[in-house]
Amino acid sequence: MQLKIILLLAAFAICVFPVGCGSKESIDRDKTAVSQTEDSGTGNDKSNGDLRDNENAADTDNNSGAEQSTGNWSEEADNSQQDTTDKEKGDTEETMIYVALGDSLTHGYGLADKQKDRFSAVIAEKLRTDGYICSEFNYGVDGLTSDGLLEMLNAGQCSMTGRADLITIDIGANDVLHTASMLAAYAMYDMAAPEDEYESIQTELDNSLDQYRSNFETLIDNIKRENPDARIICTTIYNPYKNLDMTIQVPDGEVSLSEYTDTVVTRLNNVMKEVAADKGIEVADSYTAFELTNKTVLNAKNDATGTNMDIHPNKDGYALMAEAFYQVIKTSLDKGTQRKTTENELPSLTQCTA
Numbered sequence: 001m002q003l004k005i006i007l008l009l010a011a012f013a014i015c016v017f018p019v020g021c022g023s024k025e026s027i028d029r030d031k032t033a034v035s036q037t038e039d040s041g042t043g044n045d046k047s048n049g050d051l052r053d054n055e056n057a058a059d060t061d062n063n064s065g066a067e068q069s070t071g072n073w074s075e076e077a078d079n080s081q082q083d084t085t086d087k088e089k090g091d092t093e094e095t096m097i098y099v100a101l102g103d104s105l106t107h108g109y110g111l112a113d114k115q116k117d118r119f120s121a122v123i124a125e126k127l128r129t130d131g132y133i134c135s136e137f138n139y140g141v142d143g144l145t146s147d148g149l150l151e152m153l154n155a156g157q158c159s160m161t162g163r164a165d166l167i168t169i170d171i172g173a174n175d176v177l178h179t180a181s182m183l184a185a186y187a188m189y190d191m192a193a194p195e196d197e198y199e200s201i202q203t204e205l206d207n208s209l210d211q212y213r214s215n216f217e218t219l220i221d222n223i224k225r226e227n228p229d230a231r232i233i234c235t236t237i238y239n240p241y242k243n244l245d246m247t248i249q250v251p252d253g254e255v256s257l258s259e260y261t262d263t264v265v266t267r268l269n270n271v272m273k274e275v276a277a278d279k280g281i282e283v284a285d286s287y288t289a290f291e292l293t294n295k296t297v298l299n300a301k302n303d304a305t306g307t308n309m310d311i312h313p314n315k316d317g318y319a320l321m322a323e324a325f326y327q328v329i330k331t332s333l334d335k336g337t338q339r340k341t342t343e344n345e346l347p348s349l350t351q352c353t354a
Helices: 001-018 024-040 084-088 121-128 148-152 159-165 173-187 195-225 255-277 286-292 313-330
Strands: 066-070 096-102 134-140 165-171 232-234 247-250 253-256 282-284 301-303 307-308
Touching: 001 247, 001 286, 084 159, 096 121, 096 159, 096 255, 096 313, 121 134, 121 165, 121 286, 148 195, 159 195, 165 282, 173 255, 195 232, 195 255, 232 313, 247 255, 253 255, 255 282, 282 313
Parallel strands: 096 134, 096 165, 165 232, 232 282
Antiparallel strands: 247 253, 301 307
């Protein structure tokens, strides 16, 4: 019986949660793929969401004037790709360097046009509309946990972080949402969660939150040490199963998957806010934005058309995350305070989607 449960959970995790939801195997695959793409200078995407879409692997982002790359930017890269739109504005002396760190949400998983619609691209375009010359560097990796992001930073794989004026961080969902997926597997197969398994899941959640706190504290300390002048904004995580009507049989009775997942992300968000307050960084409240919106912004659903367990938002959801960030960014935007970075000091403005 235990073997059957394990096989069902494994099948569910592979088929329904292609991004990995924080599994160690998924993160290891991502790190290996990042390392491989850095060696080759190009990236290969996989349909299961481990990396990026093949068609985007070498695109040029006309909005940001950046050449698309799946590895780190290269100082030897040709500067000819730089945006002429910014030059036409007559202000080539000041460039706001924006670095986006995070998981598949930062990468823009599921979007048809990631270069345009991922939240970091939307934020950069909002800044340009406000008159800023903004260069966006996106280091989003599908399936990334706080462990993985910390390792990327320590390995120097997010090279522009030390030169950034603005840094957004989206991390944590993959640290904890695998606990919800484990329970969802029982609901999908109409099975009650055994008491020992349920207790194990709760222990796993507690341990994951403790590890996240430690990683997030170290992550912020390291960024601030490297770049004390950067403005750092993290974001709370929304409840991806808010709209699901699914009941889980647990030892104490029944619990809805939506309510359980809400408890998980709320605990994560509370840890994030505590660390942010302690470290002096800002928080964009994507969680509340998703709770209050009347738009359909989530992919996950179960209705007459079928069941979709995708934890990612749709295009409107990514736009909502961008707006949540931008509401914080614009509170203290001051063109006079941005760092002076001349055009020739920048690399080819390579999009560093690792």
